[in-house]
Amino acid sequence: MKKLLAMALALAMTLSLAACGGGGGGAASSGGGAASSGAASSGAASSGAASSGAASSGAASTGGSSASSGDLIHVGFAQVGHESDWRTASTKSAQEVFSAENGYELSFVDADNDSAKQLEAVRNFIQQGMDYIIIDPIVETGWDAVLTECEEAGIPVIVIDRTITDSDKYDAWVGSDFKVEGLACGEWLKAYAAAKGITEINALVIEGSTGAGATIGRTDGFKEIADREGWTILDSQTGDFTEAGGQEVMESYCQSYKGQFNVVICQNDNEAKGAMTAMDTAGVSYGVDGDVIIVSFDANKPYVQMVCDGKLNANFECNPLAAPTVDEIIKTLESGGTPETEIYVTESWFAAEDNVPSITVNGQEQPVVHVTQDVVDARPY
Amino acid sequence: MSLKKITSHKMFLPVFCMILVLCANMIYDASQGSDFYEFFKVGITNGYLSGRLVNILNRGSETAILAVGMTLVVSASAGTDISVGSVMALCASVCCVILAGPAAPQATELAAPLIVGVLGGIAIGALCGAFNGALVAYLNIQPMVATLILWTAARATGLLVCNNLIVYVRNDTFGILGGFIGMFPTPILVAAIVIAAVALLLKLSAMGLYVQSVGINKKASRIAGLNSKRIIFLCYLLCGVCAAIAGVVASSRITSADSNNIGLNYELDAILAVALGGNSLGGGRFNLAGSIIGAYTIQAITTTMYNMKISTAVTPVFKAIVVIVIVAIQAPPVKAWFKKLSARNASASAKGVANA
Numbered sequence: 115m116k117k118l119l120a121m122a123l124a125l126a127m128t129l130s131l132a133a134c135g136g137g138g139g140g141a142a143s144s145g146g147g148a149a150s151s152g153a154a155s156s157g158a159a160s161s162g163a164a165s166s167g168a169a170s171s172g173a174a175s176t177g178g179s180s181a182s183s184g185d186l187i188h189v190g191f192a193q194v195g196h197e198s199d200w201r202t203a204s205t206k207s208a209q210e211v212f213s214a215e216n217g218y219e220l221s222f223v224d225a226d227n228d229s230a231k232q233l234e235a236v237r238n239f240i241q242q243g244m245d246y247i248i249i250d251p252i253v254e255t256g257w258d259a260v261l262t263e264c265e266e267a268g269i270p271v272i273v274i275d276r277t278i279t280d281s282d283k284y285d286a287w288v289g290s291d292f293k294v295e296g297l298a299c300g301e302w303l304k305a306y307a308a309a310k311g312i313t314e315i316n317a318l319v320i321e322g323s324t325g326a327g328a329t330i331g332r333t334d335g336f337k338e339i340a341d342r343e344g345w346t347i348l349d350s351q352t353g354d355f356t357e358a359g360g361q362e363v364m365e366s367y368c369q370s371y372k373g374q375f376n377v378v379i380c381q382n383d384n385e386a387k388g389a390m391t392a393m394d395t396a397g398v399s400y401g402v403d404g405d406v407i408i409v410s411f412d413a414n415k416p417y418v419q420m421v422c423d424g425k426l427n428a429n430f431e432c433n434p435l436a437a438p439t440v441d442e443i444i445k446t447l448e449s450g451g452t453p454e455t456e457i458y459v460t461e462s463w464f465a466a467e468d469n470v471p472s473i474t475v476n477g478q479e480q481p482v483v484h485v486t487q488d489v490v491d492a493r494p495y
Numbered sequence: 496m497s498l499k500k501i502t503s504h505k506m507f508l509p510v511f512c513m514i515l516v517l518c519a520n521m522i523y524d525a526s527q528g529s530d531f532y533e534f535f536k537v538g539i540t541n542g543y544l545s546g547r548l549v550n551i552l553n554r555g556s557e558t559a560i561l562a563v564g565m566t567l568v569v570s571a572s573a574g575t576d577i578s579v580g581s582v583m584a585l586c587a588s589v590c591c592v593i594l595a596g597p598a599a600p601q602a603t604e605l606a607a608p609l610i611v612g613v614l615g616g617i618a619i620g621a622l623c624g625a626f627n628g629a630l631v632a633y634l635n636i637q638p639m640v641a642t643l644i645l646w647t648a649a650r651a652t653g654l655l656v657c658n659n660l661i662v663y664v665r666n667d668t669f670g671i672l673g674g675f676i677g678m679f680p681t682p683i684l685v686a687a688i689v690i691a692a693v694a695l696l697l698k699l700s701a702m703g704l705y706v707q708s709v710g711i712n713k714k715a716s717r718i719a720g721l722n723s724k725r726i727i728f729l730c731y732l733l734c735g736v737c738a739a740i741a742g743v744v745a746s747s748r749i750t751s752a753d754s755n756n757i758g759l760n761y762e763l764d765a766i767l768a769v770a771l772g773g774n775s776l777g778g779g780r781f782n783l784a785g786s787i788i789g790a791y792t793i794q795a796i797t798t799t800m801y802n803m804k805i806s807t808a809v810t811p812v813f814k815a816i817v818v819i820v821i822v823a824i825q826a827p828p829v830k831a832w833f834k835k836l837s838a839r840n841a842s843a844s845a846k847g848v849a850n851a
Contacts, residue, residue: 196659198755324808352807356756357749362554366801369547384661388749395675397541416601416663 186219187444190239191248194276195227199414203495204275204434208248211437229253236260240267246444247271255280270447274436276327286443288436291458292328294475295430296335298463299409301473302428302482303377304343306407309469315345317377318367320353320360320385328432332381332411348375353385360388368396378408383417386410386426401425402466413464415493421466421485428482431461434495464489499837509772509788512821516795520547523803534802544678547798555794556682557583557741557758560689561765562790564624564734566774566781567693570710571730572631573778574638575766578645581653582623582735583742583758588653590616590743591662591752594669600660609668617739623649624735628728646762653754663751673748682744689740690787693733697783706730710778764793767818773825792821 189212193205205222212218221239225232229252239247240263247269251257254277261283264271271284278284307315317340322329333350340347348371353359360380367375378393378400380386386408393400393408400406402424410417413431420426436459443453463473468484483489501507520534530536537546561579568576592599593615596606605612623645630641672681697703708716709723717723741761746752770776771792772785796817800810823829 199660202660321807349804350807351801354756356753357751358745358753358756361748363801365550365554366798369545369550370802370804384753391749395541395543396545 186214186217187448188219188221188243188245189248189444190221190223190236190242190244190246192223192225192232192235192239192250194225194232194250194252196224199495200412200432200434203414204250204436206495207435207437208440211441216441225252227252229256233260237263240264240269243267244269246447248440249273249278249284250275251278252276254278257281258283272440272443274440275434285447286453286455286457288439288443288457288459290328290432290461292331292432293335294331294458295411295432295461296332296337297339298335298473298475298480299332299379299411299428299430300336300339300343301475302430302463302465302470303407303409304339305470305473306427306465306467312376315340315343315377316371316375317345317347317379318371318375319347319350319379320363320381320389321350322352322355322381322385324352326355328411329381336379353380353388355382355384357384357388357391360385361392362388364389364392365395368392368398372396376406378406380408380410383410383412383414383429386417386420390425401427413462415490415495418464418485418493419490421464422487422490424466426466428463428465430463433459433461435459502837505773505782506785506788508825509782509785509792512771512824513788513792513795515821516792516799516817520799520802539678542678543675544680547802549680549683551791551794551798552683552686553680554682554798555791556686557745557761558764558768558793559686559787559790560737560741560744561761562768562772562786563689563693563783564730564737565765565769566772566783566786567706567730568638568734569766569769569774569776570778570781571706571727572638573710573776574631575762575769575776576627576642576731576734577639577762577766578623578627578642578649579734579738579741579765580758580761580763581646581649582620582738583745583761584752584754584756585623585649585653585656586616586620586739586742587746587757588656588662588752588754589619591664591746592656594664594666595662600657600662601665602663603665605664605666605668609672612669613672613743616743617736620735620737620739620742621732622735623738624732625728627735628731631731632724632727650754653752657752657754661751661753665750669747670750671747673744673746673750682748685740685744689737690783694783702726702729703781707780711780764790768793771818771821771825 191208191212193208194201196202196205205224209220209222212220221242221244223232223235223238225235232249232252233256236247236249237260247264249271251273257278258281261271261278261281265283273284273287275289277287277289303315307313319333319336321333329352337347339345349367351363351366353363363385364378367378378389380389389408390400393406398404398406400408407427408425409428409430410426411430411432413429417426417429421429439457439459443457446453463480463482464485465482466485470482472479472481474480517534521531524533525531534547537544537548539545561583565576565579568574590612593607594605594609594612595602598604598606627638627642627645630636630644631638634641672685674681676684697706705716705721705726708719709721709726713723738758742758745757766776768790769786771789772782772787774781774786796814800813805813
């Protein structure tokens with residue numbers, strides 16, 4: 115009897131396991147224009163067929179529809195996965211831009227952070243005879259062979275977000291310049307301190323995951339300005355890009371540097387929220403009317419709202435909407451032109467107060483957006 | 496010889512290692528020109544208890560709760576439950592989804608009473624524990640293989656429950672579990688209650704004795720009239736419940752369910768805590784208090800890294816070195832060597848006395 119119960123339990127759990135395999139295994143869905151709402155984008159990923167054969171079923175549907183709409187441009191997009199709100203926004207942007215109304219037929223593959231699956235997806239795209247292939251590479255290396263195949267098949271490749279280091283057989287790269295984000299943060303802080311009459315900067319940095327591109331770029335950029343201006347960076351520890359990490363590091367900072375710091379730099383939004391909780395507990399006031407200036411990176415919508423509410427002094431965007439730029443590149447290629455090989459997406463800098471109208475980054479003057487409720491409401495993600 | 500009595504006590508080495516880590520801070524603080532007891536200062540800041548020791552107890556709560564369940568599992572089945580970190584994530588997700596209700600993934604009001612969400616999470620944890628227990632106890636699958644299933648599946652299921660998003664429950668009532676009751680950090684209280692409850696259960700019901708005897712010899716215990724399978728099953732069940740409690744506390748700290756990150760690699764910390772507590776991973780006799788001290792020692796090492804301002808890039812190396820030293824001190828050959836050394840000293844001094 116007990117054995118029976120044990121078997122039944124095991125069976126029940128295995129079944130639920132199989133169900134989750136469906137969600138975990140990257141599902142391919144031919145994007146179309148239909149999947150444009152946020153829920154639909156992740157819904158498509160979780161409800162789609164599970165096996166790797168899904169990619170080929172996607173191919174079948176693509177092939178079928180191409181007969182009826184011959185003049186659509188076929189685009190294959192091998193996405194990293196769906197690990198964050200940022201990634202979801204990136205996927206959604208691609209599905210909106212490469213819609214049938216805009217003259218595209220999108221084959222979307224969520225590789226679920228599995229680089230082997232991503233390579234297979236790209237090979238499938240080649241076999242299906244896509245017009246263009248978009249890759250957000252999970253890993254930097256190991257791409258030369260498959261990119262050579264793309265070149266031989268005459269399919270232009272556009273790389274977005276992350277980079278490929280061991281091959282240059284792609285036509286363009288579109289993404290964020292993390293160092294510029296760090297520089298912008300430094301320049302804004304300089305101007306803000308000047309406007310507020312703050313002469314001494316003692317900063318604490320909560321870094322992202324060690325070794326991540328965003329961490330390195332943002333750290334280098336901010337440090338460059340800090341060194342130039344003679345600011346003190348009291349400490350720099352990793353919060354792993356998570357709220358729990360930010361909270362624990364800030365809790366420790368509040369004890370080690372009690373009353374010694376006036377700036378906290380959080381390298382993403384989640385860490386900023388954690389740092390705020392820790393400072394609330396320690397009784398440190400922050401934000402617009404507080405003792406401590408707190409800034410964040412990424413600028414997801416809820417955190418732009420925090421800038422609006424004056425809880426964050428500034429937020430520096432990391433734009434996930436690469437698709438419109440890719441669209442321009444494809445149009446350039448279609449008309450026989452040659453796009454630039456490295457294109458940075460435009461990113462905005464958000465501040466809670468209007469005392470710094472613009473900053474100069476790398477010799478370029480860039481506006482700083484003073485966040486009002488209208489600005490928040492207009493944010494797409 | 497009272498000193499010998501102390502050094503041979505089963506709690507001596509775990510406590511000694513803990514003190515060793517804390518002393519390192521004392522030396523560091525003194526060398527930095529601040530009071531040598533800086534690390535041990537406990538005060539009240541902004542109406543809340545604060546200080547490094549409070550941080551260790553607070554942040555170490557999840558590992559301590561996990562270590563309680565893990566100790567029993569190791570003892571009874573001579574294997575480890577590597578699914579606890581993933582189960583934490585799953586239970587946190589279920590709890591947050593229940594509490595967020597239709598407002599997910601961004602809720603500020605509780606859709607269900609707090610207790611319903613918490614019990615929902617714990618129920619899922621119990622189910623996971625029962626699944627692991629059924630595989631190990633009744634189907635005789637090796638513990639690591641059996642729990643490997645949920646190690647991969649539970650976190651993924653958690654993501655599925657949350658629709659691949661972070662579910663936020665930005666509500667102060669939910670935040671209490673990971674925050675403060677009055678001036679006391681709640682996680683410390685939760686850990687204390689779990690530890691007390693399990694300790695009482697083991698003491699009052701002779702369950703502790705049964706677990707040990709099953710761990711030492713499963714067949715002999717069965718012949719002696721114990722239901723070995725049921726005892727192993729119950730240990731895994733309890734381990735699942737502990738993981739659920741730890742998961743709910745972890746998600747309450749950040750008032751959200753981040754299924755990608757909650758409990759990530761916690762199973763390793765829990766196993767390490769059991770080992771640091773002087774328990775044999777081969778099962779049998781166990782030392783619950785040792786495991787708990789071990790859990791707090793791991794957190795003490797982390798807090799020490801913060802206190803010493805060690806760069807994050809090298810922190811894992813330092814942690815590894817400290818762990819190697821602690822484990823080496825407790826290794827049988829080293830212990831035997833120390834024993835021999837003290838015996839030689841004793842005989843030398845005895846000779847000295849005789850000569851005089």
